[in-house]
Amino acid sequence: MELHQLRYFVAVAKEGSMTRAAASLFLAQPTLSIQIRKLEQEIGAKLFERLARRVVLTEAGTAFLEHAERALTELERGRERVEDVVGLRHGRVAVGVLPSVAAHLLPGVLAEFRAEHPGVTVNLVEHDVSREFEQLVQAGELHMAVTRMPVTLTGLDARTLVHEPIVVLVPPGHPLTGRREVALRELADEGFVCMRSGYGLRELADQLCAEAGFAPRVVIETGQLSIVHGMVRSGMGVALLPRLAASGAEHAVPVSDPVARRELGVVWRRTALESPPVAAFLDRLLAMCDGAGELTPAARGAAGAR
CATH class of the missing domain: 1.10.10.10 (Winged helix-like DNA-binding domain superfamily/Winged helix DNA-binding domain)
Known part of the structure; x- marks a missing residue:
């Protein structure tokens, strides 16, 4: 027929x-x-x-x-x-994003995209495990993800968005409060407040401490970033966090070690760009990030100068 x-x-x-x-x-x-x-x-x-x-x-x-x-x-x-x-009057974009990125890097992107394409729905999926994002993008469950670099799975396209400095959160009155910067080795004897094992932020903290020659003495583990902040404020220990994840902390001291950076990027399947809304969102995201150096002006404004 x-x-x-x-x-x-x-x-x-x-x-x-x-x-x-x-x-x-x-x-x-x-x-x-x-x-x-x-x-x-x-x-x-x-x-x-x-x-x-x-x-x-x-x-x-x-x-x-x-x-x-x-x-x-x-x-x-x-x-x-x-x-x-x-014609970008309708559609859907599914984006995986780390919690700190969702709160501080994406709002500006979403606001501009929404103003340009009000009929397109953007679904944000938050997760703290970067590698799972890659799997979800590869499987087609997400169109793209803003995640930690480098990408480990083959067959995906990726581009760096920002290189983000690492800071150490310290309690009020801590000897490091007010320092312009601190070396990782100076933290070897500190008690650490960390995310639980398996979380991307915990993996990053463990990796940085290992490169400085010590294993962090973890005094508290949690699955909530807000609890990390609260425990540090109460004097339970210090925390190593990327600048975006440290946003809002009263006492955050930059880490001087050259390795103390988190590289954030966006990963996507090339075939996903056959959808005009997905391609338009990726273009808007890339346009707001310089892809080289430190946080872009938009991200610095969101995170605040530390």
Whole structure:
């Protein structure tokens, strides 16, 4: 069954005449008659009764007309929806994002994208495990993810967004309070407040301490970044965090070690960019980040100067 045959059938039913229907469709009448006969053969029933000056629907034709009209209506709606997506009037973008990035790096991107494309829905999926984001992007469950670099899975495209400094959060009155910077080795005897094992921020802290020659003496583990901040404020220990994740802390001292950086980037499947809304969101994200050096001006404004 061909789409044009449905259109021809509906036209004949409305006009009640092969001649008038052919004229409205800009077809030769014999061509229209042939197509209607082919449709009747496929349906397995006569759809029209041919009288002297007109044609009328048979009982089978009447039963089929409702469904043919509904099918054509749905196809037209589908075409309009596609046009909306292509024209960025409608659509959906699913973005994986680390919690600190969602709170401090993406709001500006989302605000501008929303202003330009109010009909496109952006779904943010927060997670603290970068490698799971890569798997979700590769599996097609996310269109893209803003995550820690470098990317480990093959077949994905990626680009660095920012290189983010690491800071140490210290309690009020701590000897390091007010220091311009601190070396990681100076923290070897400190008690650490950390995210639980398996979280990206914990992996980063453990890695930095190992590169400085010690293992952190963890006094408190948690699954909430806000609890890390609260425990440090209460004097339970210090915490190593990227600048974005440290936003809002009263006492954050920059770490001087050259390795004390977190590289954030965006990862995506190339085929995902076949969706105009996804491609437009990626363009907006890349436009707001310089991809080299420290935090961009937009990100620095969100995180605050430390």
